[in-house]
Amino acid sequence: MQTEDLRISLRVRRFLLSEISDHQRIDVFDSYEMGRVLALDSRIQLTERDEFLYHEMLVHPAMLTHPDPRRVLVVGGGDGGAVREVLKHPTVERVVQVELDAAVVEAARRFLPGLSSGYSDPRHELVIGDGVRYVEETGERFDVVVVDSTDPIGEASPLFSDRFYSGVARVLLEGGIVEAQGETPFLYPDVTGSLCATVKRVLGRVKVILGFVPSYQSGMWAFVLGSRDADLEVPPAELRRRYEERGLEGRTRFYTPEVHVGLSNLPPFIRELLDRHGV
Numbered sequence: 001m002q003t004e005d006l007r008i009s010l011r012v013r014r015f016l017l018s019e020i021s022d023h024q025r026i027d028v029f030d031s032y033e034m035g036r037v038l039a040l041d042s043r044i045q046l047t048e049r050d051e052f053l054y055h056e057m058l059v060h061p062a063m064l065t066h067p068d069p070r071r072v073l074v075v076g077g078g079d080g081g082a083v084r085e086v087l088k089h090p091t092v093e094r095v096v097q098v099e100l101d102a103a104v105v106e107a108a109r110r111f112l113p114g115l116s117s118g119y120s121d122p123r124h125e126l127v128i129g130d131g132v133r134y135v136e137e138t139g140e141r142f143d144v145v146v147v148d149s150t151d152p153i154g155e156a157s158p159l160f161s162d163r164f165y166s167g168v169a170r171v172l173l174e175g176g177i178v179e180a181q182g183e184t185p186f187l188y189p190d191v192t193g194s195l196c197a198t199v200k201r202v203l204g205r206v207k208v209i210l211g212f213v214p215s216y217q218s219g220m221w222a223f224v225l226g227s228r229d230a231d232l233e234v235p236p237a238e239l240r241r242r243y244e245e246r247g248l249e250g251r252t253r254f255y256t257p258e259v260h261v262g263l264s265n266l267p268p269f270i271r272e273l274l275d276r277h278g279v
């Protein structure tokens with residue numbers, strides 16, 4: 001998320017795609033410093049160089065907090081990075097992805113093969129539509145829900161609402177866990193704080209893990225886990241056992257069970273902002 005007074009800039013090597021879809025402006029370009037970049041409405045969604053820092057932390061904390069995640073829902077995430085990480089878990093039998101904009105998926109298929117590799121996996125099913133409506137209407141149920149949304153502006157803002165999380169509560173199986181990208185607690189503490197308050201109010205349990213994404217504003221990012229009934233604090237030895245049992249050792253470059261535990265220890269200014277929001 002950008003502010004009026006702070007932006008990061010990248011020197012562009014060449015543009016590969018610039019189009020206006022039914023939902024947003026889509027740009028894909030090669031940059032000098034950060035590799036290939038996807039931007040939506042002129043906001044960076046990912047760069048090839050640092051996307052692993054985001055997608056691994058968006059997916060593996062929830063997937064490893066769950067003892068046996070078989071059915072997974074990804075909301076948003078049209079670039080495919082979240083689906084790619086989910087499919088690293090051999091427990092997974094089915095991943096449904098609900099993405100508003102088919103043009104983002106198409107752009108990722110054409111220009112971001114390293115992210116969209118999971119789209120050809122038979123366990124993956126793509127639904128083009130609105131995530132809020134999907135969780136209100138579907139008859140399917142899930143062990144893990146991953147919310148990979150754009151910033152809370154326009155069509156993505158309902159994905160930060162009580163109404164959406166009531167739908168998430170509806171589709172989670174017993175012991176189910178949701179994990180959402182929680183924006184920058186450094187630049188927009190109240191966005192992170194109110195998302196955590198929403199998750200706590202609707203689901204009952206919430207936990208924040210920090211991460212670092214250099215191409216996102218401020219670089220500091222929050223990942224927000226929630227559940228109605230699952231224990232979100234798994235003992236470190238059990239996290240490591242699951243990580244090794246699922247063959248993830250050597251397949252993640254930022255996430256490890258030890259990083260998961262370390263980045264769950266929140267610094268005082270984050271604790272204070274959560275306290276302010278009653279979390």
Ligand code: SAM
Binds near residue numbers: 076104157159
């Ligand atoms: N990692 C990115 C970030 O935080 O900057 C987000 C990546 S992903 C490209 C976000 C996706 O959410 C977009 O493709 C957008 O079309 C999708 N999206 C936005 N609102 C949505 C909604 N209500 N339902 C489903 N998908 C939505």
